Amino acid sequence: MTTNVAEIRSKEQTIFNFTGNKVKTEDRVIDVLAKYEEPLVVVLGSVLDGEECDRLIELSKNRLQRSKIGVEKVVSDIRTSSGSFLTDVNDEIVSKIEKRVSSIVGIPVEHAEGLHILNYKPGQEYKEHFDYFAATSKSASNNRICTVVLYLSDVEDGGETYFPKLGLKVYPKKGMAVYFEYFYNDQTLNELTLHGGAPVVTGEKWIATQWFRRKKLD
Numbered sequence: 001m002t003t004n005v006a007e008i009r010s011k012e013q014t015i016f017n018f019t020g021n022k023v024k025t026e027d028r029v030i031d032v033l034a035k036y037e038e039p040l041v042v043v044l045g046s047v048l049d050g051e052e053c054d055r056l057i058e059l060s061k062n063r064l065q066r067s068k069i070g071v072e073k074v075v076s077d078i079r080t081s082s083g084s085f086l087t088d089v090n091d092e093i094v095s096k097i098e099k100r101v102s103s104i105v106g107i108p109v110e111h112a113e114g115l116h117i118l119n120y121k122p123g124q125e126y127k128e129h130f131d132y133f134a135a136t137s138k139s140a141s142n143n144r145i146c147t148v149v150l151y152l153s154d155v156e157d158g159g160e161t162y163f164p165k166l167g168l169k170v171y172p173k174k175g176m177a178v179y180f181e182y183f184y185n186d187q188t189l190n191e192l193t194l195h196g197g198a199p200v201v202t203g204e205k206w207i208a209t210q211w212f213r214r215k216k217l218d
């Protein structure tokens with residue numbers, strides 16, 4: 001059998017740099033459960049303990065607002081959940097989690113937007129989208145480069161994070177997380193990170209998202 005060398009794409013540099021089945025951070029050893037190689041998608045077990053998940057939900061419960069999308073911040077059918085940033089919350093657990101997430105990814109916390117809590121009730125979803133800003137957007141000068149979605153609750157049915165171009169679904173499990181990156185030179189790889197949050201069928205879904213930027217945020 002002959003191999004067409006032109007068809008073998010050389011792998012690009014990744015941001016997430018751990019190999020093997022564990023990621024060691026200052027305060028926790030995290031299991032790597034699954035990996036999709038290019039674009040890199042990593043499923044991580046037990047990033048947060050139950051108490052940490054409950055604390056994040058508790059902190060955001062009274063602050064939730066109908067989610068908006070884009071730089072213009074408009075209410076849309078694309079995202080029907082409710083959410084809140086925890087950036088103005090001064091809480092030891094929040095800082096600890098942000099630090100842990102940063103060391104998993106290998107990017108300083110100053111590049112992170114701050115934990116964004118989302119709550120989906122039955123029927124609510126986040127339709128497929130890219131996390132990075134369009135090249136024409138003002139925000140693109142310091143664009144997002146990778147995402148960590150932390151699952152703060154189990155979902156009885158539905159609510160999976162899906163990547164339609166990869167044929168990949170990640171089912172929410174309290175304390176687990178999914179990481180993916182879109183900082184490739186090859187834009188077609190970035191576009192493969194199209195993803196969404198499927199409608200919750202039964203139960204409730206809570207997540208915390210941390211988006212990282214290429215440069216520090218002020």
Ligand SMILES: O=C(O)CCC(=O)C(=O)O
Pocket residue numbers: 118126131149159160161162195196197198207209
């Ligand atoms: O709800 C999900 O599973 C995905 C959330 C998401 O895509 C985001 O917060 O950017």
Ligand SMILES: [Fe+2]
Pocket residue numbers: 129130131147195
């Ligand atoms: Fe997203």
